[in-house]
Amino acid sequence: MTLNSEDLHQIAKIEKDKQDGFQHRIHVCVAAGCLSCGSGVLMDALGKEVNRRGLDNWCQIKGVGCLGLCAEGPLISLATSGTYYQGVKVSDVSDILDALGGNPVGRLLCPADTAFFKRQVRIVTENCGRIDPERIEEYIAESGYESLYLALTQMTPPEVIEQVTRSGLRGRGGAGYPTGLKWTTVSKAISSTKFIICNADEGDPGAFMDRSVLESDPHRVIEGMAIAGYATGASQGYIYVRAEYPLAVKRVRLALAQAERLGVLGNNIFNTHFNFTIKVRLGAGAFVCGEETALIASIEGRMGRPRPRPPFPAEFGLWEHPTLINNVETFANVPPIIRKGGKWFAGIGTEKSKGTKVFALAGKIVNTGLIEIPMGTPLRDIVFAIGGGIPGGKGFKAVQTGGPSGGCIPEQFLDMPVDYDSLLQVGSIMGSGGMIVMDETSCMVDVAKFFMEFCMSESCGKCAPCRVGTRQIYDILCRITGNQSTPEDLAMLEDLCDLMKNTSLCGLGQSAPNPVLTTLKYFRDEYLSHIHDRTCLAGACKTVVEVS
Amino acid sequence: MAKIRLATTWLDGCSGCHMSFLDIDELLIGLAEKVEILFGPLVDYKEFPEHADVTLVEGAVSNEADKKNIVMIRARSGILVSFGDCAITANVPGMRNRYPVGEVMKRAYVENADSVPAGNGGVRSEAAGVAFQTVPPLCQKARPVHEFVPVDVFLPGCPPPPEAITFLLTELLAGRIPDMTGRTRFGA
Amino acid sequence: MKEQVPNPGNTPPASSKPAEDHRLRMVNRTMQLYRNQSHALIETLHTVQESFGFLEEGVLKYVAATLRVPLSRVYAVATFYHSFTLKPPGEHTCVICRGTACYIGGSGEILDDIREKVGIVSGETTPDGQVSLLVARCLGSCGLAPAGVFDGEVTGKLSPEVVLEKIGRWQTHDPQ
Amino acid sequence: MKQHPQKKVRTDLNPSRLLTFKIDERDVSAHEDESILTVARQNGISIPTLCHLDGLSERGACRLCIIEVKGVAKLLPSCVTFPRQDMEVITNSERVVTYRKKILELLFTERNHVCSVCVSNGHCELQNLAVELGVTHVRYPYLYPRHAVDASHSRFSIDHNRCVLCLRCVRVCDEIEGAHTWDIMGRGITSQVITDLNQPWGTSETCTGCGKCVQVCPTGALSEKGKSVAEMIKRRQFLPYLQMMRGRQDDSWQK
Known part of the structure; x- marks a missing residue:
C-alpha cells in the first residue's frame, strides 16, 4: 500500500474530528517515570469510571508521553482547559471527573503558569504529553510524516541536506558535530549500500531524554531517520536502543509496525522510488556502545569495543558500508526543520548552537524532570527559575553536565549561557543532556x-x-x-x-x-x-x- | 680527599644483591680506599650512622619494622639507592601480595611447618607458631621503597649485575648521579 | 562465514527436558528470525536470558554451533555485556539504581547496608537462593531517586530500612 | 575477506599511490597504504610497539606506538595511521616519549610481573621495552591482582599474572590457525583471555595444539612446558608468510 498527500490529510482529519468530538480530553502520562508511580492503574481507573458513568462519548481518556515534571507524578493534564494535576491517586478519580467543566480540583492542581512550563520551547518534545505514542494516526494529525512527504516529493537529497546544514543543527549525542556535514559526508560516500543508525543507547547515568522521546513520540524519530535515509541514499536503518528501556523498545516496535502497515516505511514510499526499512537492535548494558564504532560492533553481534578512527563510520561503518549515526534527539529535530525550513530553526538559540536542547533535570532540585529550552539559556535560569532551585533551603554547589564524560560547573559560572562552546570552555560538555544538581551536602571528591x-x-x-x-x-x-x-x-x-x-x-x-x-x-x-x-x-x- | 661514607642495608630481601656487590671482586680493594663503609650486613656495626653520603637499600618494605627503618634511613642518607628488584618492584616478597596476610602466615608457619614447637601437644596451630609472636607484624602488602620515601637512584636487577654496580659506584665517586638507563633490567 | 565450530554438533543440549522445550523454541525462533547469521548472537543471548533466566552452558554451546560462532567468542560476548548473567538468579530479584541522581540521593548507603546486613553485593544471590541483587546504571526514574525494582515493580524514594525489610520478608517467605 | 580499509589490494587497475612525507625531519617515501609504523621501520627509525606483530592484524590498542603529526592535536597510533603527502611525523618528541613510559609503567602495575621468576626472563618484550624506554622503576602503585596459572594443557601453560592483554594469541589463533580457541572475556580491568567457554585449556575441544599462541606471546604468560629460561625464545618469522599464504589480510583489525 502506498500513501499520498491526500491520504495523509484524510487520516489527520478523521483523527482531529474524532478528538473534537469529545467535550473533554484527559491525558494521563504513561512514560516510565509516571508509570512507576502508578499511572497505568490510574488510567484504567479513569477509563472504568468514565465508562461506568456512561460518558464514553463525552470524555476521552488517553495515555500520552512525558509531561515533563517527573518528580510530581503521576501527572495528568486536561487538554481542553490546560489544567495540570499532579500526584494523582486512584481515589482522586471521582473528584476529577466531577470537576470537569467546573472549577478544578484544588488539592491536585499543578501550577501551569510557572517558569517550568512557560520558559520551555518545545520542538523535539512538541508532541510529548499531547499524543498517544501508540497510535500513528495521532502523530499524523500533528503534521506527522508531512516532512517526509515533502522531502520525497518536492526536494532532492542535496536540498534536504541543504536545509539541515542551514539549520545549524549539531549532534545532540554529546560532541556537537554539525549534522549537515555528517550527512554530506555519508551522501558523498560511494556505495550501493548505506545505513542509518539511530543511537538510542542512552547510557549516561542521570539522563533520560532519549527514552522519553522514544516513549512519547517514537514516530518523530522514525520520520527523521527516513528523511536522513533519503538524503544520504540509505535504505536500511537500525535503532540501537538499551534493553533497560523495555517500554521504549515496545513503543518503537509498535510504531515501526504501524509505519510499515501504513506504507510510510517499506518500498516505494509515497509512490516514489525511495525504499526504507528500520530494524530494532537491543543494547545489552555497555555504556561504551554509545561510541559509534563500538555501537557498530555491537550491532554486528560482537563485543562493543571501539576501534581507532579513521576510517570514520561515514565512510566505513556497519558491515563496512558508509553509515550515518545520529542520536535520537538529533533525528527528532529533523521533521520540523524540513517542515518549517532550516532558516526558522537557525533563528532559535545562539550563534553557534542552534535550536533547543532537551535536558533531564535531576539531583538536588525541586522540579526533577524533562525540559526543553532554547540553546543559550543561562544556567541560573535552568536551575533556579525552571528547576525551582534547591530543596530544603540548602545552598547550591554545582551542576554536573555531560555524565561521566562531563564536568562539574561551580556557582561562579551560573550566569553562563548553556551551549556547546561555553560548556566546553569551563571544562564540561553538553553531553546528551543530563543535568545533575548538587547542593552543599554533596562531596565533590x-x-x-x-x-x-x-x-x-x-x-x-x-x-x-x-x-x-x-x-x-x-x-x-x-x-x-x-x-x-x-x-x-x-x-x-x-x-x-x-x-x-x-x-x-x-x-x-x-x-x-x-x-x-x-x-x-x-x-x-x-x-x-x-x-x-x-x-x-x-x-x-x-x-x-x-x-x- | 675525604672518603665517601657508604652504608648498605637490607629490608625484605634475600641478600642476593649484596652477594652481587661482593662479586665486583678486585674492585673492592680499590673501593675500600675511597669509601668508608659505615653500616651494613657486610660489616659489623649495630647502629645506622647519623649520616651516610650514600645508602644502598636492598629488599622490599614488608613489615612494620621496615616501614619505620626506611624513614629513618632516608632521613640519615644523602643519596638513597634502591638496590635491586625487591627494593624497586617488591619482586619476590611481593609474590605474597595476592593473598591476605593471614593466609600467607598460615601457609608458611602452619601448613608447611615441618616441626611442631615443643609443648603444644603435637598440634599445629597458629597460636603455636613462634613467628606470630616474635617477628614484627607483616604489612598487608610488601611494597617498593619509593612508595614510602623518595629514592634518588634505581638499580634494577635480580640481582643487579656486578658491572652495573661498578658503574653506579664509579659515577657516584665522581660526584655524578648515575643514569642507569639501559645498563641493567628487571629480573636479569 | 569463516568460523566453524568443530564440536559440539548442532543438536540441542542434552540437558533439555520436555519442560525446557518451550524455552528452546523461543531461542530457535530468534535465531531463525535472523536466518542463523552470526550477527544475531546478542539478540539470541537476550532471548536465552529471557527464557532461561540466565545463560546456561549447554544452551551457549547450542547457540554457538547454530550461529557458527566460536565458543570463546560466545563466552566473550556473554561476559562483556552486563545484561547477561551466567548464574541462575534467585527466587526474587532486587535491583537498586545507581544512576547519578540515585547516588546523590543515597543509593550507595542502601547497597552498603545490603552488603553488611544481607551479605550480598551486586550480581550475587543469597545462599538460600531467595534474593539476587543487581545494580542498574540508571532506571530513568531520576525523579523518584533513590529508586529500585523489586521483582519487576519499580519503587521510588527508597531508604535502607524499606529495602532491608522487603528483602527480609522474601527470605522469611512473609507474603505481605 | 575483510581488511583494513586503508590497506588496499594492489592491482594494475588499483595501484597504490606513492607519496613523500617526513618522519623526524627526514624525507621518506611510501605507499599510501603502508602504515607510518611500517615506513618508519623501513627507514631504520624505531617506534616501540607491544600489541603490533608483523603478520597479524592491527589493534591500535597498546598505545605505545603513538606519534605526533604536525598540525594534529591528538597523538596517533602509528600502526593504524597512514601517511599523507607532506605530512610531518615526529616519533620521539619529549611528549610522546614521556607518555609511552607512563603507559608502560601502567602495564607493569596491572598484573604480577615478577620478572626474576619468569620463564621469559631475558626474552620478554615488556622487559625489553622497559630497558628501551628507560623505565627503571614504576611510580604508580602495583595492583597485585589475584590471577591463576592454567597448566592443564599437556604441552603448554598460561600464567595470567604475566598477560598484558595484547591479544596476539587471540588474533593468531583466529587469523592464522583458524581455530579461534582464544578470546577475551569480561571488560576493563577484569578482562582475561580464555579458551573456549572459559574452561581449562587442557579440556578445550577446539585447540589444535599448534602452539602459535605461545610463539607470539610477548611475555612469559604463554609458555611451553619443560623449557628452561634460556630456551624460551619465540619463533615468529613464519607469521607474515602464513598471513600471505592463507589470504587473510588484516581480517580483524577492528577487534
Missing part, C-alpha cells in the same frame, strides 16, 4: 569517585591507558575519601588524568578524567581538606574522620 567508578566498570579494556588508568585513578580517589592519601596522590591524580586524556583510544577514555579535572579545578579545597586535614567539608565521606 565523592562525586568524582562515583563517575570514575562508572568509567572503570564501563571501560572496554582494549587500550592500556583507560583499562589501567581508570582503576589507578579510582584507587587514588578511594584513598582520598578513605583517609589513606598522601600529598603526592594529588600530583599522581593529575598526571594520570593527563595521560588518559591524551593517549586513550576512544572518547570514553579521553573524557573519563573530566569529572576529576573539573572538580580538581573548581573544588580543590575539598581535595586538600581530605588529604591534609582528614576532613570532608561537605560531611559526606563518613570514613574521613578528623584526627584529634
Whole structure:
C-alpha cells in the first residue's frame, strides 16, 4: 500500500474530528517515570469510571508521553482547559471527573503558569504529553510524516541536506558535530549500500531524554531517520536502543509496525522510488556502545569495543558500508526543520548552537524532570527559575553536565549561557543532556569517585591507558575519601588524568578524567581538606574522620 | 680527599644483591680506599650512622619494622639507592601480595611447618607458631621503597649485575648521579 | 562465514527436558528470525536470558554451533555485556539504581547496608537462593531517586530500612 | 575477506599511490597504504610497539606506538595511521616519549610481573621495552591482582599474572590457525583471555595444539612446558608468510 498527500490529510482529519468530538480530553502520562508511580492503574481507573458513568462519548481518556515534571507524578493534564494535576491517586478519580467543566480540583492542581512550563520551547518534545505514542494516526494529525512527504516529493537529497546544514543543527549525542556535514559526508560516500543508525543507547547515568522521546513520540524519530535515509541514499536503518528501556523498545516496535502497515516505511514510499526499512537492535548494558564504532560492533553481534578512527563510520561503518549515526534527539529535530525550513530553526538559540536542547533535570532540585529550552539559556535560569532551585533551603554547589564524560560547573559560572562552546570552555560538555544538581551536602571528591567508578566498570579494556588508568585513578580517589592519601596522590591524580586524556583510544577514555579535572579545578579545597586535614567539608565521606 | 661514607642495608630481601656487590671482586680493594663503609650486613656495626653520603637499600618494605627503618634511613642518607628488584618492584616478597596476610602466615608457619614447637601437644596451630609472636607484624602488602620515601637512584636487577654496580659506584665517586638507563633490567 | 565450530554438533543440549522445550523454541525462533547469521548472537543471548533466566552452558554451546560462532567468542560476548548473567538468579530479584541522581540521593548507603546486613553485593544471590541483587546504571526514574525494582515493580524514594525489610520478608517467605 | 580499509589490494587497475612525507625531519617515501609504523621501520627509525606483530592484524590498542603529526592535536597510533603527502611525523618528541613510559609503567602495575621468576626472563618484550624506554622503576602503585596459572594443557601453560592483554594469541589463533580457541572475556580491568567457554585449556575441544599462541606471546604468560629460561625464545618469522599464504589480510583489525 502506498500513501499520498491526500491520504495523509484524510487520516489527520478523521483523527482531529474524532478528538473534537469529545467535550473533554484527559491525558494521563504513561512514560516510565509516571508509570512507576502508578499511572497505568490510574488510567484504567479513569477509563472504568468514565465508562461506568456512561460518558464514553463525552470524555476521552488517553495515555500520552512525558509531561515533563517527573518528580510530581503521576501527572495528568486536561487538554481542553490546560489544567495540570499532579500526584494523582486512584481515589482522586471521582473528584476529577466531577470537576470537569467546573472549577478544578484544588488539592491536585499543578501550577501551569510557572517558569517550568512557560520558559520551555518545545520542538523535539512538541508532541510529548499531547499524543498517544501508540497510535500513528495521532502523530499524523500533528503534521506527522508531512516532512517526509515533502522531502520525497518536492526536494532532492542535496536540498534536504541543504536545509539541515542551514539549520545549524549539531549532534545532540554529546560532541556537537554539525549534522549537515555528517550527512554530506555519508551522501558523498560511494556505495550501493548505506545505513542509518539511530543511537538510542542512552547510557549516561542521570539522563533520560532519549527514552522519553522514544516513549512519547517514537514516530518523530522514525520520520527523521527516513528523511536522513533519503538524503544520504540509505535504505536500511537500525535503532540501537538499551534493553533497560523495555517500554521504549515496545513503543518503537509498535510504531515501526504501524509505519510499515501504513506504507510510510517499506518500498516505494509515497509512490516514489525511495525504499526504507528500520530494524530494532537491543543494547545489552555497555555504556561504551554509545561510541559509534563500538555501537557498530555491537550491532554486528560482537563485543562493543571501539576501534581507532579513521576510517570514520561515514565512510566505513556497519558491515563496512558508509553509515550515518545520529542520536535520537538529533533525528527528532529533523521533521520540523524540513517542515518549517532550516532558516526558522537557525533563528532559535545562539550563534553557534542552534535550536533547543532537551535536558533531564535531576539531583538536588525541586522540579526533577524533562525540559526543553532554547540553546543559550543561562544556567541560573535552568536551575533556579525552571528547576525551582534547591530543596530544603540548602545552598547550591554545582551542576554536573555531560555524565561521566562531563564536568562539574561551580556557582561562579551560573550566569553562563548553556551551549556547546561555553560548556566546553569551563571544562564540561553538553553531553546528551543530563543535568545533575548538587547542593552543599554533596562531596565533590565523592562525586568524582562515583563517575570514575562508572568509567572503570564501563571501560572496554582494549587500550592500556583507560583499562589501567581508570582503576589507578579510582584507587587514588578511594584513598582520598578513605583517609589513606598522601600529598603526592594529588600530583599522581593529575598526571594520570593527563595521560588518559591524551593517549586513550576512544572518547570514553579521553573524557573519563573530566569529572576529576573539573572538580580538581573548581573544588580543590575539598581535595586538600581530605588529604591534609582528614576532613570532608561537605560531611559526606563518613570514613574521613578528623584526627584529634 | 675525604672518603665517601657508604652504608648498605637490607629490608625484605634475600641478600642476593649484596652477594652481587661482593662479586665486583678486585674492585673492592680499590673501593675500600675511597669509601668508608659505615653500616651494613657486610660489616659489623649495630647502629645506622647519623649520616651516610650514600645508602644502598636492598629488599622490599614488608613489615612494620621496615616501614619505620626506611624513614629513618632516608632521613640519615644523602643519596638513597634502591638496590635491586625487591627494593624497586617488591619482586619476590611481593609474590605474597595476592593473598591476605593471614593466609600467607598460615601457609608458611602452619601448613608447611615441618616441626611442631615443643609443648603444644603435637598440634599445629597458629597460636603455636613462634613467628606470630616474635617477628614484627607483616604489612598487608610488601611494597617498593619509593612508595614510602623518595629514592634518588634505581638499580634494577635480580640481582643487579656486578658491572652495573661498578658503574653506579664509579659515577657516584665522581660526584655524578648515575643514569642507569639501559645498563641493567628487571629480573636479569 | 569463516568460523566453524568443530564440536559440539548442532543438536540441542542434552540437558533439555520436555519442560525446557518451550524455552528452546523461543531461542530457535530468534535465531531463525535472523536466518542463523552470526550477527544475531546478542539478540539470541537476550532471548536465552529471557527464557532461561540466565545463560546456561549447554544452551551457549547450542547457540554457538547454530550461529557458527566460536565458543570463546560466545563466552566473550556473554561476559562483556552486563545484561547477561551466567548464574541462575534467585527466587526474587532486587535491583537498586545507581544512576547519578540515585547516588546523590543515597543509593550507595542502601547497597552498603545490603552488603553488611544481607551479605550480598551486586550480581550475587543469597545462599538460600531467595534474593539476587543487581545494580542498574540508571532506571530513568531520576525523579523518584533513590529508586529500585523489586521483582519487576519499580519503587521510588527508597531508604535502607524499606529495602532491608522487603528483602527480609522474601527470605522469611512473609507474603505481605 | 575483510581488511583494513586503508590497506588496499594492489592491482594494475588499483595501484597504490606513492607519496613523500617526513618522519623526524627526514624525507621518506611510501605507499599510501603502508602504515607510518611500517615506513618508519623501513627507514631504520624505531617506534616501540607491544600489541603490533608483523603478520597479524592491527589493534591500535597498546598505545605505545603513538606519534605526533604536525598540525594534529591528538597523538596517533602509528600502526593504524597512514601517511599523507607532506605530512610531518615526529616519533620521539619529549611528549610522546614521556607518555609511552607512563603507559608502560601502567602495564607493569596491572598484573604480577615478577620478572626474576619468569620463564621469559631475558626474552620478554615488556622487559625489553622497559630497558628501551628507560623505565627503571614504576611510580604508580602495583595492583597485585589475584590471577591463576592454567597448566592443564599437556604441552603448554598460561600464567595470567604475566598477560598484558595484547591479544596476539587471540588474533593468531583466529587469523592464522583458524581455530579461534582464544578470546577475551569480561571488560576493563577484569578482562582475561580464555579458551573456549572459559574452561581449562587442557579440556578445550577446539585447540589444535599448534602452539602459535605461545610463539607470539610477548611475555612469559604463554609458555611451553619443560623449557628452561634460556630456551624460551619465540619463533615468529613464519607469521607474515602464513598471513600471505592463507589470504587473510588484516581480517580483524577492528577487534
